[in-house]
Amino acid sequence: MGTTLITGAYGQVGQELIPILTRKFGMDRVVLADIVKAPEKFSKYSNHNLDVTDREKLEKLMSDHDVEYIFHLAAILSASGEKNPGKAFLTNAIGTHNILEAARELSVKRVMIPSTIGVFSRETPRRNVPVNTVMKPRTMYGITKVTGEMLGNYYFQKFGLDVRGLRFPGLISYTAPPGGGTTDYSVEMFHYAVRREKYSCYIARDTVLPMMYMPDAMGAMMALFDADLQRLRFHSDYNISAFSFSPAELEAAIRKRIPDFTVTYAPDYRQEIAEEWPETIDSSEAARDWGFRAEYSMDSMVDDMLLNLGGVRR
Numbered sequence: 001m002g003t004t005l006i007t008g009a010y011g012q013v014g015q016e017l018i019p020i021l022t023r024k025f026g027m028d029r030v031v032l033a034d035i036v037k038a039p040e041k042f043s044k045y046s047n048h049n050l051d052v053t054d055r056e057k058l059e060k061l062m063s064d065h066d067v068e069y070i071f072h073l074a075a076i077l078s079a080s081g082e083k084n085p086g087k088a089f090l091t092n093a094i095g096t097h098n099i100l101e102a103a104r105e106l107s108v109k110r111v112m113i114p115s116t117i118g119v120f121s122r123e124t125p126r127r128n129v130p131v132n133t134v135m136k137p138r139t140m141y142g143i144t145k146v147t148g149e150m151l152g153n154y155y156f157q158k159f160g161l162d163v164r165g166l167r168f169p170g171l172i173s174y175t176a177p178p179g180g181g182t183t184d185y186s187v188e189m190f191h192y193a194v195r196r197e198k199y200s201c202y203i204a205r206d207t208v209l210p211m212m213y214m215p216d217a218m219g220a221m222m223a224l225f226d227a228d229l230q231r232l233r234f235h236s237d238y239n240i241s242a243f244s245f246s247p248a249e250l251e252a253a254i255r256k257r258i259p260d261f262t263v264t265y266a267p268d269y270r271q272e273i274a275e276e277w278p279e280t281i282d283s284s285e286a287a288r289d290w291g292f293r294a295e296y297s298m299d300s301m302v303d304d305m306l307l308n309l310g311g312v313r314r
C-alpha cells in the first residue's frame with residue numbers, strides 16, 4: 001500500500017488534517033512536506049522540506065514514498081499574494097501544475113486541491129453564489145486558484161486523473177494560526193478577546209464574508225475524498241458554506257461572552273480584497289453529490305472557539 005502526501009502540511013489546514021489522515025491510514029503512511037520547518041509535535045512523522053515549485057525534488061519525494069494520494073495544501077493566500085504576486089504565481093499556479101504532472105506521471109490515485117471563495121469577484125452575484133458563475137478575480141491568489149480549478153478539471157477530463165477540490169470560505173480554528181489571508185481577522189479577534197486586549201480590525205465593520213469552522217471544513221474535505229467518483233458532477237470546484245458575518249457581528253457575538261471586549265476599525269489594503277468576495281455561497285451541489293452539511297452555526301462556533309482558547313466556559 002502507498003502513502004498519502006500532504007503539501008503545506010504545517011499550515012492552518014494541514015495541522016488539522018494530519019491527525020485525521022493518521023487515524024485513517026496510520027502514521028507510517030502519512031508523508032508531510034512543507035517549505036517551513038516541522039513543528040516539534042510532528043517529529044515522529046516522515047517530514048520533508050519541499051518547495052512545490054521544485055518539480056524534480058517533488059517527483060523524487062513522491063516516488064521514494066510511493067505516494068498514492070495527495071492533499072495539496074501549499075499555497076500563498078490572498079493578502080500575502082498581493083504583497084508578492086510573483087511568488088504567489090509560482091507557488092500557486094506552477095506548484096499546482098507540478099503536483100498534477102507528477103501525479104499523472106506516477107499514477108497517483110487521487111489528488112485533493114482546496115480552492116477558495118477568492119476565485120469570485122465583484123462581477124459574481126453577491127448572494128447565494130452557484131458553482132458555475134462569473135469569476136474574474138483581481139488578486140493573484142484568485143487568479144491562480146481559478147487556474148488550479150481549471151487545471152484540475154483539465155487533468156480529470158484529459159488524463160482521467162481523479163482530482164477533487166472544494167472552495168473554502170474563511171476558516172476559523174484554534175490549533176494553528178492562519179497566515180496571510182484576508183479572513184484571518186476572524187481568528188485574530190478571538191485571540192485578542194481571550195487575552196482581554198483591544199483589537200484593531202483591518203476589515204470594515206460591515207463587510208460580510210462567508211466563513212466556516214474548521215471541523216466542518218475537515219469533514220467536508222474527507223467526505224469529498226471518500227465520495228463515489230461516479231456521483232461527482234463537478235471535480236475541482238465544489239462550493240461549500242456554513243455561515244456569514246461581518247466583523248461587527250463577530251465582535252458582538254464575542255462581546256456577549258466577554259463583555260469588556262472592544263474592537264476599533266482601520267481598514268487597510270485587505271478591505272479591497274474582501275470587497276471582491278460574495279456574502280453567501282450556495283453549497284447545494286456538494287450536499288447533493290456527496291452529502292455536504294455544516295454542523296456548526298456561528299453561535300456554536302463562537303462558544304467552541306472560546307472554550308478551546310481557554311477564554312470563557314459555556
Ligand code: AKB
Nearest residue numbers: 077078116181182183
Ligand atoms: C484568504 O483570506 O485568503 C483565505 C481564503 C478565503 O481563501 N482564508
